[in-house]
Amino acid sequence: MSKRGLEGDTAGAPSIAPKRARAYTPPRAPTLDGWLKPDAPPPLLAASPHLHDQDSTFISFTLSFEPPSHVRTVAALTKEAKRIVRELDVVRLVGEELLARNEGAFQAGEGRAPGRSKGKERASEPTCRMWAARVVGLNEGKNGTGGEGDYQLLEAFDDDGEKFGGERLLRVLQEQSAVDVITICVRWFGGSMLGPARFQHISITAKDSLKELQTLVTRRDLRADLDRLDDEIAAMRATLAPPGSPLRSVEDGAVSSQKSTDGGSKGKYNDIDDVLRLQRLRQAREKTKANLESRVGWVGLDQSRAEDAAAAAARAPAASRQ
Incomplete structure (x- = not known):
């Protein structure tokens, strides 16, 4: 069991960056569905403000995700989601900003890694990438032409060492009635135990990224x-x-x-x-x-x-x- 899974209730007052959530458009992975639907809109990616508590830092990203046609089981969804989570370049997206703010894990030094040249630091990879996905996919043997009965709701999550973290993310998606999304909460862990407060940080950042993604979707639909x-x-x-x-x-x-x-x-x-x-x-x-x-x-x-x-x-x- 991971050290983070045994945390006691020792959290202090967290610090949330006073900036609005950030929006990104990630590159589309080469897939059969992408080749068959070249004119489909690219996925949207929204990030929450970063949240710092003692020597830990949390950020959530929510990605719009229309599952490929082959995703018809939880196992297939899990495999596809893990690929997306692995390919998310967190350091490129938020690393410089986190280093500049110098809070949480980046103040204590655990979020910093030596750069390629002397005196040039860079943000380290997050300690964990917990995630949850909730999508509407096709049922086995169906092609989508038979109405609602051709579809099913698929859910999957992963803690990545942050015990119950992925499960908490999935609960947020369920409470917000979010579908066709993947939410990824990354944490830089500095060593101090936060206890149950970490679940509140996971929920807060996840909700912020979901809200920002909904704004992005609304803008995209209005422009179209x-x-x-x-x-x-x-x-x-x-x-x-x-x-x-x-x-x-x-x-x-x-x-x-x-x-x-x-x-x-x-x-x-x-x-x-x-x-x-x-x-x-x-x-x-x-x-x-x-x-x-x-x-x-x-x-x-x-x-x-x-x-x-x-x-x-x-x-x-x-x-x-x-």
């Missing part, structure tokens, strides 16, 4: 909605003012004005982080779309009437010659 609405609006404007139409210059002016305001290309909303602003933009685009839909409907009705009139006019001479 805006791009889709812009495409639909452009298509309807083209219908209302086809090439050669007197209204074309007017519609072109409206489109160019919108492009100059919003950036004029896919991804033009990527620099907007304010969720409320993105929501207001979506509402404005939806109103524009609704207005154009009504105009397109009237244009279609007018075209249909004109076609009927032309057909009737073509039949009239033939009838008069009979």
Whole structure:
């Protein structure tokens, strides 16, 4: 049993970094599902603020995770999750910041490791990487076309030496009704026993990273909605003012004005982080779309009437010659 699993209740007041959670986009691992779905959005990764208690430091990362089609058992999920946890480059993501703040395990020195050159320290690898995953995957023998019965909820966790740590992470995911995510809590252990307080640190950082990931997902979905609405609006404007139409210059002016305001290309909303602003933009685009839909409907009705009139006019001479 690990030394951390025998901790007594000796924790002091923890210190939480006064910074908001950080967001990262990890590289996508080469998988069959990734090759089959090249246009699928990349996974999102959010990190909690770091939490220091005595000579220990805790950080949680939550990764959006849509399981590959072969993940249909807890064993398969565990294998895939362990690969992801192993490949997460914690030192690259937060090492410099932790060294600069010089708190917790990094103040006492346990979080520091000799660098490649003299006098150049680097952050050490965390002492443990406890994790929990909760995903919706396919049942054996199913392909997803048979409705809800084709799917199952899969859960897995690992303590990595931090006794009951992974189990506590899974409980957080269950309480937050989180699915298609992997949460990884890393700890740099400096030697002082924290006792049951460590479970509170695990829960706090895990919830923070989950909350930040939800914000990232909301932003991504809003940006995708805006791009889709812009495409639909452009298509309807083209219908209302086809090439050669007197209204074309007017519609072109409206489109160019919108492009100059919003950036004029896919991804033009990527620099907007304010969720409320993105929501207001979506509402404005939806109103524009609704207005154009009504105009397109009237244009279609007018075209249909004109076609009927032309057909009737073509039949009239033939009838008069009979």
